[in-house]
Amino acid sequence: MKGRIHSFDTFGTVDGPGIRFVLFMQGCALQCKYCHNPDSWEMNTGRQMDVEEILDEIKPYLAYYQRSGGGITVTGGEPTLQAPFLARLFAECKRRWGLHTVLDTNGFCEPSHAQELLNVTDLVLLDLKQINSAKHVALTAQPNDRIKRFAEHLSEIDKPVWIRHVLVPGWTDDYMDLIELGKFIGSLRNVSKLELLPYHRMGVYKWQQMGKVYPLEQCPTPTNQEVIRARYMIDMGILANGD
Numbered sequence: 001m002k003g004r005i006h007s008f009d010t011f012g013t014v015d016g017p018g019i020r021f022v023l024f025m026q027g028c029a030l031q032c033k034y035c036h037n038p039d040s041w042e043m044n045t046g047r048q049m050d051v052e053e054i055l056d057e058i059k060p061y062l063a064y065y066q067r068s069g070g071g072i073t074v075t076g077g078e079p080t081l082q083a084p085f086l087a088r089l090f091a092e093c094k095r096r097w098g099l100h101t102v103l104d105t106n107g108f109c110e111p112s113h114a115q116e117l118l119n120v121t122d123l124v125l126l127d128l129k130q131i132n133s134a135k136h137v138a139l140t141a142q143p144n145d146r147i148k149r150f151a152e153h154l155s156e157i158d159k160p161v162w163i164r165h166v167l168v169p170g171w172t173d174d175y176m177d178l179i180e181l182g183k184f185i186g187s188l189r190n191v192s193k194l195e196l197l198p199y200h201r202m203g204v205y206k207w208q209q210m211g212k213v214y215p216l217e218q219c220p221t222p223t224n225q226e227v228i229r230a231r232y233m234i235d236m237g238i239l240a241n242g243d
């Protein structure tokens with residue numbers, strides 16, 4: 001069995017705790033307007049690698065991952081599209097080295113499809129992009145009901161989760177939406193961290209290289225003040241849900 005790999009980073013520090021081997025998988029069913037990896041969308045491209053080949057890439061850096069409290073993170077693209085392959089990879093990382101495993105996902109996945117992978121996943125980084133389903137379709141080309149179901153499933157099985165939300169001015173920063181997002185997060189019992197990520201434009205060059213029109217050309221990055229206000233709104237929602 002082989003996986004389709006977009007790329008990997010041997011020294012990741014932002015996708016989970018510690019220093020991590022970050023594996024970017026090929027393929028994604030969403031088309032987020034702010035995506036910084038549009039070259040990862042296509043399912044049938046990428047480098048084909050088997051589990052052993054990936055383990056060989058991890059091995060030289062094992063000491064860094066283990067001593068820093070890090071491990072391996074799979075991201076994308078969307079890793080759950082290749083869940084059976086990643087279940088094998090994670091199982092082998094655990095069996096050989098006891099490595100900490102993180103799944104960074106958009107959650108657009110039926111729980112039954114990812115169960116084997118979740119069994120060998122220590123932490124899920126779950127993107128909640130927009131709580132309003134119509135706006136979610138406008139932003140990502142897909143509705144969010146499956147994603148919410150996946151989030152609820154993770155809560156039911158008590159899988160540790162960090163939630164990530166990208167703050168995109170004009171797209172995901174409506175105050176009522178942020179409060180609703182907070183209420184939804186507050187209804188989950190397994191969330192140990194919330195990361196509010198300011199929209200950035202670092203992937204624009206990839207759209208240009210691919211000859212695609214970047215859909216958020218006029219969109220500014222949020223100010224610090226806007227990020228602080230948005231965080232406050234989400235926290236209000238989380239508290240309101242607790243009432």
Ligand code: SF4
Pocket residue numbers: 028029030031032034035036037038040076077078106
């Ligand atoms: S889910 Fe991630 S990889 Fe897929 S389109 Fe959205 S930002 Fe890009």
